[in-house]
Amino acid sequence: MTLPQEENFMRKISAEEKIEPKDWMPDAYRKNLIRQISQHAHSEIIGMQPEGNWITRAPSLRRKAVLLSKVQDEAGHGLYLYSACETLGISRAEMIEQLQTGAAKYSSIFNYPTLTWADVGAIGWLVDGAAIVNQVSLQRTSYGPYSRGMIRICKEESFHQRQGYEAILALAKGSEGQKAMAQDALDRFYWPALMMFGPHDSDSAHSQKSMEWKIKRETNDDLRQKFIDQTVQQIEVLGLEHPDKAIKWNEERGHYDSSDLNWDEFWSVINGNGHCNRQRIEHHVAAHEEGEWVRDAITAYNEKKRAKQTQDAA
Amino acid sequence: MSDQIKKALLEYTTRLGDDAVVLGHRISEWVSYGPFLEEDIAYGNVALDYIGRARMFYTYAAELANDGRDEDDFAYMRNDREYHNLLLLELPKGDFAYSQIRQLFADAYYTLVLPQLLHSKDERLAAIAAKGIKETKYHLRRSRDWVLRLGGGTDESHQRAQKALDQLWGYTHEMFDMDETEQLLADAGIGVDVSTLRDEWLAIVTEIVTNATLSVPEDSWAVRGGRIGYHTENLGHMLTEMQIVHRSHPGCKW
Ligand SMILES: [Fe+2]
Ligand SMILES: [Fe+2]
Ligand SMILES: [Fe+2]
Numbered sequence: 001m002t003l004p005q006e007e008n009f010m011r012k013i014s015a016e017e018k019i020e021p022k023d024w025m026p027d028a029y030r031k032n033l034i035r036q037i038s039q040h041a042h043s044e045i046i047g048m049q050p051e052g053n054w055i056t057r058a059p060s061l062r063r064k065a066v067l068l069s070k071v072q073d074e075a076g077h078g079l080y081l082y083s084a085c086e087t088l089g090i091s092r093a094e095m096i097e098q099l100q101t102g103a104a105k106y107s108s109i110f111n112y113p114t115l116t117w118a119d120v121g122a123i124g125w126l127v128d129g130a131a132i133v134n135q136v137s138l139q140r141t142s143y144g145p146y147s148r149g150m151i152r153i154c155k156e157e158s159f160h161q162r163q164g165y166e167a168i169l170a171l172a173k174g175s176e177g178q179k180a181m182a183q184d185a186l187d188r189f190y191w192p193a194l195m196m197f198g199p200h201d202s203d204s205a206h207s208q209k210s211m212e213w214k215i216k217r218e219t220n221d222d223l224r225q226k227f228i229d230q231t232v233q234q235i236e237v238l239g240l241e242h243p244d245k246a247i248k249w250n251e252e253r254g255h256y257d258s259s260d261l262n263w264d265e266f267w268s269v270i271n272g273n274g275h276c277n278r279q280r281i282e283h284h285v286a287a288h289e290e291g292e293w294v295r296d297a298i299t300a301y302n303e304k305k306r307a308k309q310t311q312d313a314a
Numbered sequence: 315m316s317d318q319i320k321k322a323l324l325e326y327t328t329r330l331g332d333d334a335v336v337l338g339h340r341i342s343e344w345v346s347y348g349p350f351l352e353e354d355i356a357y358g359n360v361a362l363d364y365i366g367r368a369r370m371f372y373t374y375a376a377e378l379a380n381d382g383r384d385e386d387d388f389a390y391m392r393n394d395r396e397y398h399n400l401l402l403l404e405l406p407k408g409d410f411a412y413s414q415i416r417q418l419f420a421d422a423y424y425t426l427v428l429p430q431l432l433h434s435k436d437e438r439l440a441a442i443a444a445k446g447i448k449e450t451k452y453h454l455r456r457s458r459d460w461v462l463r464l465g466g467g468t469d470e471s472h473q474r475a476q477k478a479l480d481q482l483w484g485y486t487h488e489m490f491d492m493d494e495t496e497q498l499l500a501d502a503g504i505g506v507d508v509s510t511l512r513d514e515w516l517a518i519v520t521e522i523v524t525n526a527t528l529s530v531p532e533d534s535w536a537v538r539g540g541r542i543g544y545h546t547e548n549l550g551h552m553l554t555e556m557q558i559v560h561r562s563h564p565g566c567k568w
Contacts, residue, residue, distance in 0.1 A: 045351070052346040056339065059559040060386045060568040061372070064342075065365045071345055072358035079351050117559045167568075175566050283346070291349025293474070294410050297467025304466060 013214055018144035021087035029213050032206060033143050034088050035104070036215060038095045041081035042106035044074045045099075046280050050114040051123055059117055066163055067120060073156045080153065084145040100285050102272060109192050111274035118171050118178075118185035124164015126186075126193040126231070132157045133227045134197065142214040165234065172238040183240050190231075190243040195266045197224040203263075228258050319502055322495045323436065324378040325398070326505050328388060329541065330442075331371030332399035335389055336549070337420060338364030339556055343407045356456065360417070363449045370442045386568075390560035394550045395543040402485040404540070404549045411474035412481070414460045419486050421454040422518045423511075430506040439504065458522050465526025476528050483531040488538045490515070 058064035098104035431443035499505030
């Protein structure tokens with residue numbers, strides 16, 4: 001027997017009405033959302049590192065400014081998503097704790113190192129590009145604050161994607177050395193970008209329930225296919241070689257056929273053993289710990305100020 | 315415009331560009347290393363303001379030089395000995411207190427310099443100043459708030475802030491030095507006579523520092539040389555990092 005509140009919840013879900021923070025929701029729905037939104041927020045924050053790695057070496061002042069403001073946008077996305085997640089009854093401090101202990105995940109893509117300047121372009125183009133495919137779909141997610149966050153964030157991600165593509169284009173049309181740098185970045189980031197959509201639907205632990213509750217609106221494999229299809233022509237325009245030698249148009253399906261991914265690598269990175277997993281978390285922990293005395297100073301200052309105000313009022 | 319003034323103007327504009335790019339770069343080193351997320355964003359904003367300002371000064375310098383160079387040639391193709399920025403701005407970011415005290419000194423300085431530059435007979439310099447005035451007011455409000463919080467926060471933050479004041483004080487004197495180049499431009503109504511700004515600067519800084527229960531250091535030492543390219547050892551490392559990609563691919567567009 002279903003309770004009236006649960007019935008009402010499911011009615012809203014099927015009617016495409018948004019669930020809002022004060023509405024009743026099943027515990028599992030709340031948990032699932034917290035997992036997904038916090039993971040998304042952590043991805044924005046950890047994602048600042050591989051790109052931030054190039055701020056001090058950006059090859060022109062214009063690119064330096066563009067990169068600075070992109071990384072700043074990502075910090076803003078993280079902040080926005082942490083707030084959206086807080087509406088579900090978890091604090092930012094708890095979420096950060098989960099990130100640092102490994103209880104919460106972030107996108108596996110950020111565990112790959114940025115080795116050349118071209119990687120910054122490749123990230124904007126492919127990583128923000130893949131994120132948009134996923135997030136456009138999430139604009140229709142059933143939880144109101146998350147849906148609104150996605151609408152807002154998507155606009156900026158599209159901007160990042162265009163800037164990244166433009167940066168790669170400049171390299172692809174540049175000197176031999178620049179072009180080689182662009183090809184190398186594409187070769188390294190293409191596959192991990194495809195993995196951003198997660199495991200095959202058949203291996204995805206959270207997918208089915210998420211689809212039922214309309215937290216997720218399209219499956220991992222469908223979204224991945226969309227991204228594969230849209231990227232083929234972009235690579236052609238750049239005049240670069242497609243990293244997937246098996247890529248081939250399939251008239252019948254109306255999609256490109258492609259190689260399967262290296263799922264061993266995927267699971268190894270997800271489970272914390274990628275190239276940069278340890279480095280990323282250590283960086284986050286180190287900055288957080290080094291900042292502790294600053295945060296303490298603010299708390300102490302505000303307390304003193306409040307005490308003084310109370311005293312003055314008395 | 316006499317050749318002498320033209321030459322001085324190019325040097326002056328380049329100096330102002332050097333100041334902005336060096337400080338902007340140092341601030342940008344904080345991104346993803348800040349004490350909390352909001353601060354990463356705020357630092358990014360300030361860095362962007364300075365990089366933007368550097369681009370305006372260098373673009374103008376390139377026009378004045380009129381020898382085929384562009385803003386990036388000024389930023390990326392000059393060596394440390396050719397950079398003529400203030401030493402204060404090139405010092406490593408240090409801890410959060412160190413960066414904030416440096417920022418207070420710089421923000422108070424530009425709050426005074428830019429309104430004067432606004433009245434420059436050189437329209438281009440005046441236009442760049444006009445753009446910078448508003449953001450500098452915001453910068454100063456921010457560094458003021460931080461110094462108050464650090465000074466009046468915990469024992470540790472107080473000590474760190476005082477240490478930064480003591481370590482940086484000797485680099486502030488240079489900000490008010492005039493040389494022939496700057497005097498020539500000040501006399502022509504083009505450049506700012508920074509030697510007249512020290513009292514006001516000291517008043518702003520003293521007010522904030524005292525309110526933060528910190529003490530203004532004695533004027534017992536001064537290190538100088540930025541305007542003639544006699545730098546600290548830090549600038550060479552900073553430029554090595556900043557210029558590596560650009561210089562590895564000579565003549566390329568990005
Ligand atoms: Fe983002
Ligand atoms: Fe995102
Ligand atoms: Fe982005």
